[in-house]
Amino acid sequence: MTLELLGAFGKSFLFVIAALLPILNPAATAPIFLGLTEGASPATRALLARRIARNMFWLLLGAMLVGSYVLEFFGISLPIVRVGGGMFVAATAWRLLTATQATVDSRTELAESFTPDMARRQAFYPLTFPVSCGPGSIAAAITVGVSLADARLSLSLARMGGGVLALLTVGVLLYLAFRYAQRLLKPLGEAGSVIFLRLSAFILLCLGVQIVWDGVYELGVGMLRDGMLPLKS
Numbered sequence: 001m002t003l004e005l006l007g008a009f010g011k012s013f014l015f016v017i018a019a020l021l022p023i024l025n026p027a028a029t030a031p032i033f034l035g036l037t038e039g040a041s042p043a044t045r046a047l048l049a050r051r052i053a054r055n056m057f058w059l060l061l062g063a064m065l066v067g068s069y070v071l072e073f074f075g076i077s078l079p080i081v082r083v084g085g086g087m088f089v090a091a092t093a094w095r096l097l098t099a100t101q102a103t104v105d106s107r108t109e110l111a112e113s114f115t116p117d118m119a120r121r122q123a124f125y126p127l128t129f130p131v132s133c134g135p136g137s138i139a140a141a142i143t144v145g146v147s148l149a150d151a152r153l154s155l156s157l158a159r160m161g162g163g164v165l166a167l168l169t170v171g172v173l174l175y176l177a178f179r180y181a182q183r184l185l186k187p188l189g190e191a192g193s194v195i196f197l198r199l200s201a202f203i204l205l206c207l208g209v210q211i212v213w214d215g216v217y218e219l220g221v222g223m224l225r226d227g228m229l230p231l232k233s
Helices: 002-024 026-036 042-074 078-097 101-112 116-132 135-148 153-179 181-225
Strands: none
Touching: 002 042, 002 135, 002 153, 026 042, 026 078, 026 116, 026 153, 026 181, 042 116, 042 135, 042 153, 042 181, 078 116, 078 135, 078 181, 135 153, 135 181, 153 181
C-alpha cells in the first residue's frame, strides 16, 4: 500500500510538472515581466517576483482543488474562460508591441516611483494574471485537479500531495526566472534586449489569439454537438 501511494505521489508530481510548466513557461514570460516593470529598481523587481510566484501558486492550487466546482456554480464553461482570458493576454501583448518612446518613458517614471504598496497591488493584475498565469494555465490546472481525484481517499490525497509539490517547484522556477531575468538578458545588450522583448510580446500576442481561438472552436463544436447550428447536408 505504501509503495502504491509513493508511486501515485511521484506520478502526479511528474504529471503536473509536465502539464503546467510548458504552459507557464517562465523563461519566455520573464522578458514580458521586464517590459512591464521597465525602470523599476532591483529590489522592487525582487519583491514582485516573490509575490507573483506566490500568487501563481495559490491561484493554480485553488483552480486545481475547487476550480471545476466554482465554474459549475456560476455556470461558466472552460471555453468561456479561454476566450475572456485570451483577450486579456492579447491586449497586454498589444500594448507592449505598440508602446512608443513616450509610453516607455512614462512607464519608466511610474516604475521608478513604485512603492511596496503599489508593488503589492500590481503583483496580481496584470503581472500574475493574465501575463504569468493565464487562462490556459488555469484551465489546465482545473483539468489536472479532476484527473488527480480518486474514489479512494488515501490515493486521492497522495496524488494531490504530488500535485501541490509540483506547483511549489514551478513557483520556485518562476521566481528564479523573474528574479534574475535582467541578468540573463544582459549579454544581449540594450538593442538586443529591446528586440527580444518585442519578439516575446509578439509571441504573447499570438498565444492570446490562440487561446481565444481554442475557446471559440470549443464553443462552436459544442453548439454543433447540441444541434444548435444547422449542419449542411
